[in-house]
Amino acid sequence: MTETAQVVKTAAPVRRREKKRRNVFDSLIGRSALQILAVVGFFLLWEAAVRWGWLSGFLVGQPSGVLRNLIGSIANGSLFADTGYTIFEAILGFAFGTVIGSVIGLALWYSVFVARLVEPFIAAINSVPKIALAPIIILWFGTGLLSKVALAISLTSIVALITAYQAAKDADKDLQALLFSMGASKQQIFKRVIAPSTLPAIIATFRINIGFALVGAVVGEFISSQHGLGHVIYVASSLYDLNTVWAGLFTLMLVGFLFYHLVEVIENWLLPWKQQQGGTQINV
Amino acid sequence: MSSPKVQLRLNGMRKSFPGKEAATQVLDGLTFDIHERDFVSIIGPSGCGKTTVFNIIAGLVDPDDGVMLYRGQEVESLRGRVGYMMQKDLLFPWRTVLDNVLLGLETKGVDPKRALDTAREYLSTFGLSGFENSYPKMLSGGMRQRVALIRTLVLDPDILLLDEPFSALDYQTRLYLEGILMEAVETFHKTVILVTHDIDEAVALSKRVVVLSQRPARVKAVHDIALNEHSPIAARSDPRFSGYFHTLCAELDIQTRKSA
Numbered sequence: 001m002t003e004t005a006q007v008v009k010t011a012a013p014v015r016r017r018e019k020k021r022r023n024v025f026d027s028l029i030g031r032s033a034l035q036i037l038a039v040v041g042f043f044l045l046w047e048a049a050v051r052w053g054w055l056s057g058f059l060v061g062q063p064s065g066v067l068r069n070l071i072g073s074i075a076n077g078s079l080f081a082d083t084g085y086t087i088f089e090a091i092l093g094f095a096f097g098t099v100i101g102s103v104i105g106l107a108l109w110y111s112v113f114v115a116r117l118v119e120p121f122i123a124a125i126n127s128v129p130k131i132a133l134a135p136i137i138i139l140w141f142g143t144g145l146l147s148k149v150a151l152a153i154s155l156t157s158i159v160a161l162i163t164a165y166q167a168a169k170d171a172d173k174d175l176q177a178l179l180f181s182m183g184a185s186k187q188q189i190f191k192r193v194i195a196p197s198t199l200p201a202i203i204a205t206f207r208i209n210i211g212f213a214l215v216g217a218v219v220g221e222f223i224s225s226q227h228g229l230g231h232v233i234y235v236a237s238s239l240y241d242l243n244t245v246w247a248g249l250f251t252l253m254l255v256g257f258l259f260y261h262l263v264e265v266i267e268n269w270l271l272p273w274k275q276q277q278g279g280t281q282i283n284v
Numbered sequence: 285m286s287s288p289k290v291q292l293r294l295n296g297m298r299k300s301f302p303g304k305e306a307a308t309q310v311l312d313g314l315t316f317d318i319h320e321r322d323f324v325s326i327i328g329p330s331g332c333g334k335t336t337v338f339n340i341i342a343g344l345v346d347p348d349d350g351v352m353l354y355r356g357q358e359v360e361s362l363r364g365r366v367g368y369m370m371q372k373d374l375l376f377p378w379r380t381v382l383d384n385v386l387l388g389l390e391t392k393g394v395d396p397k398r399a400l401d402t403a404r405e406y407l408s409t410f411g412l413s414g415f416e417n418s419y420p421k422m423l424s425g426g427m428r429q430r431v432a433l434i435r436t437l438v439l440d441p442d443i444l445l446l447d448e449p450f451s452a453l454d455y456q457t458r459l460y461l462e463g464i465l466m467e468a469v470e471t472f473h474k475t476v477i478l479v480t481h482d483i484d485e486a487v488a489l490s491k492r493v494v495v496l497s498q499r500p501a502r503v504k505a506v507h508d509i510a511l512n513e514h515s516p517i518a519a520r521s522d523p524r525f526s527g528y529f530h531t532l533c534a535e536l537d538i539q540t541r542k543s544a
Contacts, residue, residue, distance in 0.1 A: 199378075
């Protein structure tokens with residue numbers, strides 16, 4: 001008795017391995033603070049470097065000048081007009097490109113023969129840098145809205161097509177077999193297995209294609225246009241007006257950023273069954 | 285005892301699959317009968333073509349040769365009339381429990397309102413009320429397989445094809461689901477063909493056991509199982525249980541030794 005008591009008394013308590021502690025900044029507020037700090041620091045450093053003559057304001061621009069420029073173009077309304085124009089082109093190109101590409105990609109599931117037939121052509125088209133088509137597209141569709149939309153479609157549709165086709169090919173064979181054994185027709189299998197199981201992949205391409213649609217719109221504007229952020233950037237850079245170039249670029253960045261998060265909202269709305277797996281990672 | 289009526293007859297089924305070098309013959313003139321309201325287990329060595337038999341019956345695979353007779357009528361397959369259940373639950377992840385149960389009824393074109401009523405009724409019979417709007421990934425393995433069983437039964441199929449439906453589950457859940465299956469088969473008067481690796485399960489649940497040979501598969505033996513009890517636990521304590529068990533084990537053992 002006394003012996004055991006003795007053991008309990010003298011035994012050193014077992015030290016548990018210390019739990020991994022989360023970084024103190026690892027919360028929404030903490031992370032946001034760090035992110036804002038990084039951005040503010042970057043611009044302050046840039047501003048200071050130009051003011052103290054370490055960098056040439058003529059070649060890199062100056063944050064205060066960019067800000068003044070932004071405020072000015074917001075005040076006279078030109079920023080909203082140009083941004084709106086570019087967004088309109090990009091959204092049209094994105095929407096048509098995604099729909100056309102996805103529909104063709106899914107349709108290829110219907111016929112293995114046709115799919116095999118056209119596969120090399122799709123690969124060939126995909127390997128053409130679509131931007132190189134821009135001069136021809138402008139020749140065909142003019143210098144207005146249509147050519148920018150067409151350029152954006154040429155960029156986005158092929159991504160949507162390949163993704164949709166691949167996802168349709170990869171759709172769970174067992175689910176198809178099960179439905180087939182229930183007597184389902186090909187249309188029913190398409191509607192109940194192929195379409196819903198390709199949806200996540202198609203939505204994933206939204207993220208990429210939003211970017212591509214903006215590329216199409218801006219490059220189209222570079223080549224020939226009277227409006228849009230691409231036009232603003234192009235004209236300003238040919239005048240060595242770096243502050244205006246930056247103002248246009250930052251606006252484009254903001255637009256892309258907002259769209260990216262819009263896709264997230266759409267994803268959560270369309271794929272409720274994909275939710276709540278959370279961003280858990282093994283704690284190594 | 286009058287001879288039982290034959291519901292499904294497979295006669296001389298042959299099937300080979302093209303391989304890299306030579307075609308693999310999987311079924312070599314497979315012939316057996318399924319009686320009305322039968323419960324037949326098919327056991328055999330791994331890879332002997334048990335699943336191929338099911339795929340032929342369900343119309344997923346065309347046989348090279350052989351005849352299938354359903355109640356005396358020659359048929360190509362029983363596609364649309366079987367309830368196929370596999371080891372994987374195959375619940376559609378983007379469909380809720382209720383929508384998964386409705387899957388077959390929708391495919392069959394049953395009136396949506398009637399389908400909904402039927403689906404709800406089955407869900408409540410099998411104790412899954414309250415889970416209608418859950419997605420499959422929120423359920424346990426046993427519950428998912430229960431949903432799969434409901435989805436199969438709700439179609440009121442002529443024959444249930446169960447391809448190792450419980451083999452991915454733990455033993456307790458498995459006994460529980462075997463019990464549910466037996467009750468359902470009794471209640472709905474179903475004919476069942478069960479493919480299993482588990483001799484224990486085959487003896488406990490079946491009226492008859494078909495033993496297949498090594499590939500290319502032929503019927504090696506058919507055993508009638510005459511246990512008084514067919515509830516999974518009671519059957520396992522029947523005095524004749526271990527006799528059947530050992531007979532079947534011996535039959536499969538010889539096969540494995542030959543192949544070694």
